[in-house]
Amino acid sequence: GVGLVTATPEQNDVEYLSPVDIGGQTLNLDFDSGSSDLWVFSSQLSTAATTGHTVYDPNKSQSFALIQGATFSISYGDGSGAAGNVGTDTVNLGGATVTKQAVELATAVSQSFVEDTNNNGLLGLAFSKLNTVKPAQQKTFFDNVMPSLAEPVFTADLKKAAVGSYEFGRVDAAKFTGAMTFVPVNTTQGFWQFTSEKFAVGTGAVQTSVAGSQAIADTGTTLILAEPAVARAYYAQVPNAVNDAQAGGFVFPCNSNLPDLMLDIGGTMAKVSGSDINFAQVDAQNCFGGMQATPANLQIYGDIFFKSNFVAFNGGNSSLGFAPH
Ligand SMILES: CN(C)c1ccc(C(=O)NN)cc1
Numbered sequence: 001g002v003g004l005v006t007a008t009p010e011q012n013d014v015e016y017l018s019p020v021d022i023g024g025q026t027l028n029l030d031f032d033s034g035s036s037d038l039w040v041f042s043s044q045l046s047t048a049a050t051t052g053h054t055v056y057d058p059n060k061s062q063s064f065a066l067i068q069g070a071t072f073s074i075s076y077g078d079g080s081g082a083a084g085n086v087g088t089d090t091v092n093l094g095g096a097t098v099t100k101q102a103v104e105l106a107t108a109v110s111q112s113f114v115e116d117t118n119n120n121g122l123l124g125l126a127f128s129k130l131n132t133v134k135p136a137q138q139k140t141f142f143d144n145v146m147p148s149l150a151e152p153v154f155t156a157d158l159k160k161a162a163v164g165s166y167e168f169g170r171v172d173a174a175k176f177t178g179a180m181t182f183v184p185v186n187t188t189q190g191f192w193q194f195t196s197e198k199f200a201v202g203t204g205a206v207q208t209s210v211a212g213s214q215a216i217a218d219t220g221t222t223l224i225l226a227e228p229a230v231a232r233a234y235y236a237q238v239p240n241a242v243n244d245a246q247a248g249g250f251v252f253p254c255n256s257n258l259p260d261l262m263l264d265i266g267g268t269m270a271k272v273s274g275s276d277i278n279f280a281q282v283d284a285q286n287c288f289g290g291m292q293a294t295p296a297n298l299q300i301y302g303d304i305f306f307k308s309n310f311v312a313f314n315g316g317n318s319s320l321g322f323a324p325h
Pocket residue numbers: 015030032033034035076077078080112113116119218219220221
């Protein structure tokens with residue numbers, strides 16, 4: 001259908017990349033429901049920064065127009081970031097097209113982006129109020145394309161070590177099982193944010209971590225970053241699991257039989273498969289948990305959550321739908 005693109009995982013499902021046509025040039029971008037800038041590796045970057053990357057060259061696009069004096073500068077939760085100038089061009093993903101989409105051209109990127117050679121930039125899908133362009137804030141691709149869509153939605157169908165998809169304009173019932181639950185989203189901070197205060201470990205009792213605790217649905221974050229109480233209670237059920245500062249969080253024997261994790265999304269429990277919480281090997285015996293404790297007071301449900309749950313983002317009524325897949 002119109003607006004359907006593949007989502008291909010990198011090694012260890014660290015991030016998912018999708019092909020986007022910008023002014024006739026195809027770049028693989030990281031679709032990020034946790035931020036609101038569409039920025040690309042550009043021909044203005046140093047050779048050191050662009051080696052191994054596909055870059056967007058505005059001079060090779062007939063439809064590019066500079067926005068005089070506009071700049072962007074973005075930093076992410078993991079300390080990475082990018083900055084540069086801004087123009088508009090035609091952006092087409094899987095047939096869904098915006099003719100004058102703000103495209104932010106990086107003139108500087110942090111080392112983690114330089115090293116991530118499969119990544120040619122990010123396509124932000126959070127709310128436009130988080131966009132960093134100055135002096136005039138710009139709209140996200142989703143905001144711009146929404147009026148032309150059959151339904152004001154996009155969906156994320158991310159898979160463990162397999163190609164999934166993002167789709168704009170419809171919720172494909174063939175992509176999930178059972179009923180889809182929709183919950184209202186609190187857009188105050190500009191995220192796809194909802195209350196998530198309850199959890200259960202395996203078939204254990206449902207308990208409250210922190211009354212009123214909030215979480216965001218963030219396709220641009222690899223792991224689930226949950227309340228410390230959730231992480232502690234979960235790994236207490238995993239023999240020989242330890243919180244290893246050197247590894248950067250909870251690790252456990254790779255052959256552990258991991259329990260499922262139940263998290264509430266606006267009051268309805270969603271399941272994260274225990275097998276998805278075995279994220280990556282860190283040494284001969286041990287593996288790193290796909291769910292870790294967040295230091296902040298906002299939980300981040302990243303790609304590990306999406307591997308068990310098909311998610312629909314409804315920009316028409318600011319709601320989030322989820323269902324097992
Ligand atoms: C370094 N890279 C590829 C990143 C990509 C996305 C993010 C992020 O926090 N998105 N919500 C951080 C870093």
